[in-house]
Amino acid sequence: MTAHVPQDAPPFVAVVPARLASTRLPEKPLADIGGKPMVVRVAERARAAGAQRVLIATDDARVLGAVQAHGFEALLTRADHPSGTDRLAEVATALALPDETIVVNVQGDEPLIDPALICDVASHLAAQPDCAIATAAHPIADAADVFNPNVVKVVLDARGVALYFSRAPIPWHRDAYAPQCRAQAIDIAAMPAPPTGAGAVLRHIGLYAYRARFLRTYPTLAQAPIEQAEMLEQLRAMWHGERIAVRVTHEAPAPGVDTPADLERVRTLFLSNT
Structure with missing residues (x-):
């Protein structure tokens, strides 16, 4: 069950890194969960957490298009980042975020994450x-x-x-x-x-929050x-x-998604909670 998000939460930016390549589950960010791509489901959770701004950072135009089609902001980032943190660093620089801005890295394969935990x-x-x-x-x-x-x-x-x-x-x-x-x-x-x-x-x-x-x-x-x-x-x-x-x-x-079996389990849990 999703916990209550407090009204006095501090301002923060939520960034969802979404790398298309995945050895265990190809094109994972675009996997369908209840009629929407998984990365969009994650972005919805981040928005429900009270983020002032939700942005998907991706290395692929297909993810960019899918995210924008569902009304979320997206940024096309380099494909050679060694980690999600490096991808967030590119976002913080590209957006010229003030030093004390809180940036929460919400993993793109956590479509059931509790918004209250993000907050x-x-x-x-x-x-x-x-x-x-x-x-x-x-x-x-x-x-x-x-x-x-x-x-x-x-x-x-x-x-x-x-x-x-x-x-x-x-x-x-x-x-x-x-x-x-x-x-x-x-x-x-x-x-x-x-x-x-x-x-x-x-x-x-x-799940990480960083200062920009x-x-x-x-x-x-x-x-x-x-x-x-x-x-x-x-x-x-x-x-x-x-x-x-x-x-x-x-x-x-809640469980994340790394494999096809994980995806089926999360799909079942998602449908049971809607």
Whole structure:
């Protein structure tokens, strides 16, 4: 269920990066969901979040045309960007956004994302003037997710600012995990459930809000060794001294779309909620 979006949300711009090429699901942004392209469904969620401006940043004229046909603003960006953040940097520069403008990167394959979460992340950054970035996380309830390298974890300081992101199980709960790890092979099924409360393991949610000033700086930053090791681009910002505020929510986000099976599942969920 979509949560209520507060009326006093800060002004922000929502940008939806939509790269047409996809190895697992060709032409993913144009996939039909309830009669509209997936990228348009994402843009509708961003607009419902209260964004002052919603813009789709794409590398393909077909996506550009489809978006404009549904009344949304779009910008044709370079095709060789290594990441969605680099694509947002081009947008921030092209639009000459003021330094303190909050820009939310809403992934183009998240057609069921809760508008309230988009708003929450923008509000969280607005409330943290010493942070260049804000993102979100939620507690993990399944031990298998703790040990799954495809599930990115984050640990926070006392103020809710990220200390580190990793594909490894962090924080490592020594007394809970050590008995199983003494065996030659770890039996994840026998692992205890992750702790709750202050010691919870947090799963990172790939939703980001940036200050436009940082976005213009990002492409000039050298890759970090920890970024290359973990294959997590947010670690580049931390390596270079930027702070990332994390909004903790207790609800896991709706599933995104990476594969044809994901698309069918999201189509079913979309129809059941309309």
